[in-house]
Amino acid sequence: MxxxxxxxxxxxxxxxxxxxxxxxxxxxxxxxxxxxxxxxxxxxxxxxxxxxxxxxxxxxxxxxxxxxxxxxxxxxxxxxxxxxxxxxxxxxxxxxxxxxxxxVEHRDSNGVLLVQGDTVVLIKDLVVKGANFTAKRGTAVRRISLVADNAGQIEGRVEDQRIVILTEFVKKA
Structure with missing residues (x-):
């Protein structure tokens, strides 16, 4: 238009x-x-x-x-x-x-809607299975991807590793 x-x-x-x-x-x-x-x-x-x-x-x-x-x-x-x-x-x-x-709506720990490409912050330390490191609370995860069939999961890069993160452990930045 x-x-x-x-x-x-x-x-x-x-x-x-x-x-x-x-x-x-x-x-x-x-x-x-x-x-x-x-x-x-x-x-x-x-x-x-x-x-x-x-x-x-x-x-x-x-x-x-x-x-x-x-x-x-x-x-x-x-x-x-x-x-x-x-x-x-x-x-x-x-x-x-x-x-x-x-x-499928992805919402952070506060209930805020997450969309593809958002930046989120971890609200607690997360042990990353199989990657031998802990993602620390306060870490910003930029340009997240949404898991299409699971509203409780997003994907993002932490320490150059692509990981799955539960939405209950993040807040929108």
């Missing part, structure tokens, strides 16, 4: 918070694109309470916005975000996208 068409659909405002400055298109596969302000494009805005705007955006009539809000709420460990996500009324189309994309 052309940026001008996207901005017209969005009413020249961020589709999460309503801001009007410096809007840009953000891809939300497989649904399309949404218009977001610079703050909403950040993974971690300076003021985490900014994400409360998602409570209102969850009621958007646009399926692509619904999907983007549903995904973002799943990345937040706040009780209000969990409640807002569970309370969303999704169209059949969006429900289908969430079931395909979220057939």
């Amino acid at each position: 052309a940026l001008s068409d996207l901005l017209a659909r969005a009413g020249n405002a961020c589709e999460f918070c309503g801001a009007t400055a410096d809007l840009a298109a953000v891809d939300v596969p497989p649904a399309g694109e949404i218009a977001l302000c610079p703050v909403c494009r950040e993974d971690v805005p300076a003021d985490a309470s900014h994400w409360r705007c998602l409570e209102g955006a969850a009621w958007s009539a646009e399926p692509v916005v619904q999907l983007a809000v549903w995904r973002k709420l799943g990345q937040l460990a706040e009780p209000w975000a969990v409640e807002a996500r569970e309370g969303m009324v999704l169209s059949d189309e969006v429900q289908g996208w969430t079931e395909v994309a979220g057939a």
Whole structure:
């Protein structure tokens, strides 16, 4: 979709918070694109309470916005975000996208949704079987891979070894 068409659909405002400055298109596969302000494009805005705007955006009539809000709420460990996500009324189309994309959801020890490529931190020392070393608490594991059929496991490199890590022993960085 052309940026001008996207901005017209969005009413020249961020589709999460309503801001009007410096809007840009953000891809939300497989649904399309949404218009977001610079703050909403950040993974971690300076003021985490900014994400409360998602409570209102969850009621958007646009399926692509619904999907983007549903995904973002799943990345937040706040009780209000969990409640807002569970309370969303999704169209059949969006429900289908969430079931395909979220057939197996990987969550860290705090319940935060993990996605392919995230960085996680180990929350306890882990003895790595067969590799003769211990992965120390506080170790950052970058660019994780998700184990497709097991929500409790991710893969990552620690000390140049590719290992399987249980999600209960990591937190999203």
